[in-house]
Amino acid sequence: MAQMNMIQALNSALDVMLANDPNVLIFGEDVGYFGGVFRVTDGLQKKHGLTRCFDAPISEGGIIATAIGMGAYGLRPVPEIQFADYILPAYDQLVSEAARLRYRSGGEFSAPITVRSPYGGGIFGGQTHSQSPEAVFAHITGLKTVIPSNPYDAKGLLIASIECDDPVIFLEPKRLYNGPFDGRHDRQLRTWAGHAAGEVPEGHYTVPLGKAATVREGKDVTVIAYGTMVHVALGAIEESGIDAELIDLRSIVPLDIDAIVASVERTGRCVIVHEASRFGGFGGELSALVQERCFYRLKSPIERVAGWDTPYPHAFEWDYFVGPARIAAALNRAMEA
Amino acid sequence: MSNLPSLRLHIPVPPARPGDAPSFDHLRLSEAGAVRRPDSAAPEAEMRDLPYDLIRVLDGEGRAVGPWDPKLSPDMLRRGLRAMLATRLFDDRMFRLHRQGKTSFYMKSLGEEAIGVAQSLALGERDMSFPTYRMLGWLMARDYPLIHLVNEIFSNAEDPLKGKQLPILYSARDYGFYSLSGNVGSRFGHAVGWAMASAYKGDDGIAIGYIGEGTTAEGDFHEALTFASVYRAPVILCVTNNQYAISSFSGIAGAEATTFAAKAIAYGLPGLRVDGNDFLAVWAATIWAAERARTNHGATLIELFTYRAAGHSTSDDPTKYRPADEAEHWPLGDPVDRLRQHLIALGEWDEERHAALVAELTETIRAAVKQGEAVGTLGQSKPSVREMFEGVFKEPDWRLIEQRRELGV
Known part of the structure; x- marks a missing residue:
């Protein structure tokens, strides 16, 4: 075991896979010699060679198109899109090609690619470095969408994603790269040092896709979250005095519906939290699933806490960002109803 | 107000519409045999004239002339003719079956058969094509079983794609034929990725990708060329310029300003402009580009200059937007007729054998359709x-x- 932050854990996952499988290669904007704007690929080119980890043109569509061609050939490319905000030029490739290649070719070709991309807010990145586009991938059948919330899971989920034979969108909550941010931006920030999930094995291990983690057990209300919101929700729960059960989905496709249903059936209450804007967000799907499967066990209306339906604003970072106060208010509404 | 004339928005319009006399006077054509053939390893900077010429081998009398003559054996020429004819006869039969309500959709390769056939025969078994929907000739040249095509078109119980894909959007990995899609252009970059993978692994296969002239306006085209250039990918990137994107003439895709082959220049890639109705010219240009790719000299852009003699698809009526007799006036003729004429000029073919071949292929296709119909039509x-x-x-x-x-x- 070693102490790692999420950047180091992701780097370790890539290092392990480059060493284990000659068909794994990495490319993306600034990922080669420089090691990526967030340093996730730091040192990998030097250690594994120029053709294993190299720079790509500023062309998200081109990066994903070539990755799909490589995947069809039999490689397992791990392209990086520098910010999830920039992934949309590649959306056609992901939706019309990667997600459907296996289906439409009768299984002759597939695209076993893992698209890594930092996402989410809380870093004063404004509209173009803060968005959470998970719902637009979750809606596309044929794609898997994975979102870790800590270093241990990040490494195990990334290895599982690379080894997965289906295309995976791997969204990295960049606000969690260096520490478990609980939304209290005005307080002393914590790092991963001393956090249990900052203890990361150095070798190969996987965290299975489609298996949620129960971060906190509780009997009063189920809180469903992923990414940065796991830590914000945990902080809010601890301050609220409410005995909430917190589920970290870890992947939204495949979705661990059994864990969600089992928990809500116990608690009878449900609060869904995500950073992305609310309307049409993944919380709507979660809410519908809980309603369909747990309606007669529900004691109160399902609550959704999400980003406002505005573009991600710069000056209003902490007015927009889902913080502990909004989660606490939702917990109280769920309990009072 | 200034003294300058007011600004005017230019909207390209084709030289002839329905009711007009067909006109191809504006085309840039070269004489057969007139274009030089540089060494396939020559620097790109020494061949920037080529994208504006037109590589042709077969002359008006059916003779093979000039430096690009690939000097194919009569057997190979007959093989090409056979696959081109099979493509045309199969298309005819399927078009009629669509009109009889036996399937939902069809697209013909009429007038473009030389491209798929010549390139399929010229490239190797380990090479992969990333086709457009007018590349049936590729499969015909590699003897893909007709019954698979028929079953796919009928989406019946024996459909190799298991009912999941529109008719003619085939996939045939073992025949070097990548999965087709109705989204035009989106596989152009896959060809580059495939080629990069082959180079990464130190293998010997190359890729050949296709895009229509209309689709060169998509980002996919420029992205693929950028990556092919940057990583010197062993790939042949082809623009099949059949003059039409559904109803829009090639001027809407930029043909008034330059040639599609010339787009290569900005990427530092060789651009060849080739008579796509000339089996020998297509073959020769393909082999040249393949040799360049296989020797780590990187990608080539080939514009295959041809004419879509049929409608876009079974849903299209070209007489609504172009002169009804325009195809007959295409100055580069018909690819099947030209190869037949060449074989006859060589003394390696005659009308009797041709008629016998047509009869044989017609019967083979009829039998395959019957077999497919026995499984079931759509x-x-x-x-x-x-x-x-x-x-x-x-x-x-x-x-x-x-x-x-x-x-x-």
Whole structure:
């Protein structure tokens, strides 16, 4: 075991896979010699060679198109899109090609690619470095969408994603790269040092896709979250005095519906939290699933806490960002109803 | 107000519309044999004239002339003729079956048969094509079983793609034919990725990608050329310029300003402009580009200059937007007629043998259609509905399993 932050854990996952499988290669904007704007690929080119980890043109569509061609050939490319905000030029490739290649070719070709991309807010990145586009991938059948919330899971989920034979969108909550941010931006920030999930094995291990983690057990209300919101929700729960059960989905496709249903059936209450804007967000799907499967066990209306339906604003970072106060208010509404 | 004339918006219009006399006077054409053939390893900077010429081998009398003559054996020429004819006869038959309501959709390669056939024969078994929907000739040249085509077009119980894909959007990995899609252009970059993978692994296969002249306006085209250039990918990138994107003439895609082959120049890639109705010229240019790719000299852009003699698809009526007799006036002739004429000029073919070949192929196609009809035409037969839920992921997740149960299959 070693102490790692999420950047180091992701780097370790890539290092392990480059060493284990000659068909794994990495490319993306600034990922080669420089090691990526967030340093996730730091040192990998030097250690594994120029053709294993190299720079790509500023062309998200081109990066994903070539990755799909490589995947069809039999490689397992791990392209990086520098910010999830920039992934949309590649959306056609992901939706019309990667997600459907296996289906439409009768299984002759597939695209076993893992698209890594930092996402989410809380870093004063404004509209173009803060968005959470998970719902637009979750809606596309044929794609898997994975979102870790800590270093241990990040490494195990990334290895599982690379080894997965289906295309995976791997969204990295960049606000969690260096520490478990609980939304209290005005307080002393914590790092991963001393956090249990900052203890990361150095070798190969996987965290299975489609298996949620129960971060906190509780009997009063189920809180469903992923990414940065796991830590914000945990902080809010601890301050609220409410005995909430917190589920970290870890992947939204495949979705661990059994864990969600089992928990809500116990608690009878449900609060869904995500950073992305609310309307049409993944919380709507979660809410519908809980309603369909747990309606007669529900004691109160399902609550959704999400980003406002505005573009991600710069000056209003902490007015927009889902913080502990909004989660606490939702917990109280769920309990009072 | 200034003294300058007011600004005017230019909207390209073709030289002839329905009712007008067809006109191809504006085309840049070269004489057969007139274009030089540089060494395939020559620097790109020494061949920037080529994208504005037109590589042709067959002259008006059916003779092979000039430095690009690939000097193919009569057997190979006959093989090419056979595959081109098979493509044309199969297309005719399927078009009629569509009109009889036996399938939902069809697209013909009429007038473009030389491209798929010559390139399929010129390239190797380990090479992969990333085709457009007018590349049936590729499969015909590699003797892909006709019954697979028929079953796919009928989407019946024996459909190799298990009812999941529109007619003619084939996939045939073992025949070097990548999965087709109705989204034009989106596989152009896959060809580059495939070629990069082959180079990464130190293998010997190359890739050949296709895009229509209309689709060169998509970002996919420029992205693929950028990556092909940057990484010197062993890939041949082809623009099949058949003059039309559904109803829009090539001027709407930029043909008034330059040639499509000339787009290569900005990427530092060789650009060859080739008579796509000339089997020998297509072959020769392909072999040249393949040699360049196989020797790590990188990618080539080839514009295959041809003419879409049929409508865009079974849903299209070209007499609504171009002169009805325009195809007959195409100055580069018909690819099947030209290869036949060449073989006859060589003394290696005659009308009697040609008629016998047409009769034989017609019968083979008729038999394959009959066999497919026995399985069922569209709607009469289909794969198990369970198949609908297979192949979304490698293993279905709970949603798909639940939904399959909900449908009761």
